[in-house]
Amino acid sequence: MAPVLLIEGLSKRYGSITVADAVGFQVARGECLGVIGPNGAGKTSVFNLIDGTVSPDGGRILLDGMDVTRRPKHLRARLGMARAYQVPQPFPDLSAFENVLVATTFGAGLSASDAKAVARETLRLTGLWDKREVMAGSLPLLDRKRLELGRALASQPKLLLLDEIAGGLTQMEVVELVALIRSIKPTVAMVWIEHVTHALSAVADRLVAMNFGRVIAEGEPQEVMNSPSVQEVYLGTVLDAPAAD
Amino acid sequence: MTALRISRKASRLRAPSPKLVLAGCGIAALILAAAPLALDVGDLRLIIEILTVFAFAQTWNLLAGYAGLMSFGQHLFIGLGAYCLFVISNRTGANPFYLLPVAFLFSAGAAALISPMVFRLRHAYFAIGVWVLAEVARLYVSQEDWLGSTSGMALVATRDMDHTWVALANYWVAVALGVVCTAGFYLLLTSRLGLALVAVRDNESAAAASGIDVWWTRFYGFAIASGVCGLAGAAYYMSVFHLEPGAAFDANWVVVMLFIVIIGGVGTIEGPILGTAIYFLLRGWLAGTGNLYLMLLGAAAVATMLISPKGIWGAVRRRYGIEIFSARRLAD
Ligand SMILES: Nc1ncnc2c1ncn2[C@@H]1O[C@H](COP(=O)(O)OP(=O)(O)OP(=O)(O)O)[C@@H](O)[C@H]1O
Ligand SMILES: [Mg+2]
Numbered sequence: 001m002a003p004v005l006l007i008e009g010l011s012k013r014y015g016s017i018t019v020a021d022a023v024g025f026q027v028a029r030g031e032c033l034g035v036i037g038p039n040g041a042g043k044t045s046v047f048n049l050i051d052g053t054v055s056p057d058g059g060r061i062l063l064d065g066m067d068v069t070r071r072p073k074h075l076r077a078r079l080g081m082a083r084a085y086q087v088p089q090p091f092p093d094l095s096a097f098e099n100v101l102v103a104t105t106f107g108a109g110l111s112a113s114d115a116k117a118v119a120r121e122t123l124r125l126t127g128l129w130d131k132r133e134v135m136a137g138s139l140p141l142l143d144r145k146r147l148e149l150g151r152a153l154a155s156q157p158k159l160l161l162l163d164e165i166a167g168g169l170t171q172m173e174v175v176e177l178v179a180l181i182r183s184i185k186p187t188v189a190m191v192w193i194e195h196v197t198h199a200l201s202a203v204a205d206r207l208v209a210m211n212f213g214r215v216i217a218e219g220e221p222q223e224v225m226n227s228p229s230v231q232e233v234y235l236g237t238v239l240d241a242p243a244a245d
Numbered sequence: 246m247t248a249l250r251i252s253r254k255a256s257r258l259r260a261p262s263p264k265l266v267l268a269g270c271g272i273a274a275l276i277l278a279a280a281p282l283a284l285d286v287g288d289l290r291l292i293i294e295i296l297t298v299f300a301f302a303q304t305w306n307l308l309a310g311y312a313g314l315m316s317f318g319q320h321l322f323i324g325l326g327a328y329c330l331f332v333i334s335n336r337t338g339a340n341p342f343y344l345l346p347v348a349f350l351f352s353a354g355a356a357a358l359i360s361p362m363v364f365r366l367r368h369a370y371f372a373i374g375v376w377v378l379a380e381v382a383r384l385y386v387s388q389e390d391w392l393g394s395t396s397g398m399a400l401v402a403t404r405d406m407d408h409t410w411v412a413l414a415n416y417w418v419a420v421a422l423g424v425v426c427t428a429g430f431y432l433l434l435t436s437r438l439g440l441a442l443v444a445v446r447d448n449e450s451a452a453a454a455s456g457i458d459v460w461w462t463r464f465y466g467f468a469i470a471s472g473v474c475g476l477a478g479a480a481y482y483m484s485v486f487h488l489e490p491g492a493a494f495d496a497n498w499v500v501v502m503l504f505i506v507i508i509g510g511v512g513t514i515e516g517p518i519l520g521t522a523i524y525f526l527l528r529g530w531l532a533g534t535g536n537l538y539l540m541l542l543g544a545a546a547v548a549t550m551l552i553s554p555k556g557i558w559g560a561v562r563r564r565y566g567i568e569i570f571s572a573r574r575l576a577d
Binding site for chain 1: 437440441443444446447448450451452453454455456457458459512573574575576577
């Protein structure tokens with residue numbers, strides 16, 4: 001099957017720092033690609049290139065076979081990309097419901113009544129129903145992270161980009177999150193950046209490991225975790241520990 | 246239980262249904278429209294001025310509070326709308342009342358034309374950029390004889406019309422403008438474009454990530470607000486029959502808009518209504534105090550900003566949880 005997302009040779013430099021160095025991978029529908037790597041490895045930077053927040057110095061991004069490398073961010077969103085940001089990006093003066101409604105209205109492009117229905121469904125799914133009328137700006141961090149995921153899901157994407165959505169969750173919450181992600185997985189192509197590797201292992205079909213803006217290993221999760229290059233990067237750190245940030 | 250406590254602040258703001266709000270606007274408009282039965286010409290002049298200033302303020306509120314665009318140059322559109330109406334009417338002899346839609350289109354079109362340039366500027370640079378254009382327009386008009394140069398021009402067409410009817414028509418136009426700037430803006434804010442506007446205002450990058458075209462959303466907000474501002478300018482100067490560049494392109498208009506929106510509450514429809522009332526009360530009390538008047542207005546605005554950044558209506562809303570014109574989309 002043709003991949004939903006294919007990136008090739010993606011590169012980006014800021015002065016002397018190379019945040020992405022010829023990064024390439026692909027993901028198909030129903031598949032979850034996990035991305036690991038130490039802080040500052042360039043994982044979030046690759047998401048910025050994929051979703052159009054930042055334009056690359058080189059390389060190509062294909063969404064469902066269409067070259068979107070030069071397409072603006074909002075068009076990529078309408079074409080089926082959605083992203084849960086590492087640092088939640090809510091609309092602070094809109095309620096939780098309205099936040100999700102923006103995604104169903106403009107991202108998914110639904111009619112007014114469908115947009116409301118899907119937004120309600122999403123809030124129930126992400127455990128935010130009781131706080132539906134609370135302004136997003138006054139939600140605690142954990143709820144903002146739920147909302148971030150909710151907004152991404154609500155735009156009914158083909159490609160779901162998840163950036164550290166499990167950080168800071170309790171064991172129980174991670175179990176719930178994993179169940180939720182698994183239930184969505186068959187309908188989307190997913191790229192999931194995560195430091196909480198046991199959560200990632202429970203869902204990811206393949207892993208990509210990054211360091212200094214480069215892909216240093218790719219393949220089966222166990223194979224990648226055990227590869228010498230990855231072990232070397234993580235030497236002295238416990239792979240499973242949630243990130244400090 | 247925590248949800249309940251949070252709800253005091255944010256959830257369940259009590260707001261009447263849109264139908265009730267629109268019905269209320271309709272009744273208020275009817276009462277205002279019938280007011281000439283009981284009032285004399287001087288009262289009508291004052292109400293025209295109040296409604297005009299309210300319309301100006303509301304368009305500024307639409308820009309700053311909903312489109313996230315702070316402009317210090319909105320007097321540009323007051324002048325453009327007014328000159329458009331005067332020039333066309335005087336040259337062609339057309340009935341100026343029929344030219345009001347043209348004044349709207351002309352001002353909105355001017356906003357559309359300058360958008361590619363001024364949208365490159367952000368925040369304070371945008372605010373000042375539009376102001377500079379307003380100054381340029383004023384200087385240009387002041388030097389052109391066909392535009393009446395510094396002494397301006399008088400409206401010819403209404404001279405031969407029945408003066409009572411002209412006064413009444415001007416008054417009703419102002420009432421209609423007041424309705425557009427409350428009920429009309431309210432409907433706009435509950436629309437799709439309204440949702441896009443507030444999303445862009447709140448978080449530009451997240452709005453784009455949700456599929457909203459940020460540039461075009463701002464563009465529509467700017468064009469609509471500036472178009473209505475120009476329409477209000479055209480209607481106002483039509484009612485005073487005379488126009489000159491120093492008055493039409495006067496930055497003081499923006500000062501008044503800012504004052505009203507800040508005092509009343511930015512980002513709410515109620516705010517400018519309240520702010521307009523306060524402005525005219527203060528103006529009445531402080532009449533004849535010269536510069537002291539401006540200083541007191543400034544002091545009042547600064548005090549409001551410090552005590553309640555969302556203005557008086559913002560404080561009332563937070564304290565009592567009431568809203569009249571609520572564009573909130575409720576989950577159920
Ligand atoms: N706009 C920018 N200008 C300069 N350097 C940048 C910029 N954005 C990111 N960087 C640098 O790029 C590197 C990669 O950052 P990135 O956020 O992609 O890492 P990450 O792998 O997501 O890390 P983490 O696990 O901490 O989230 C960092 O060293 C960061 O400081
Ligand atoms: Mg990151």
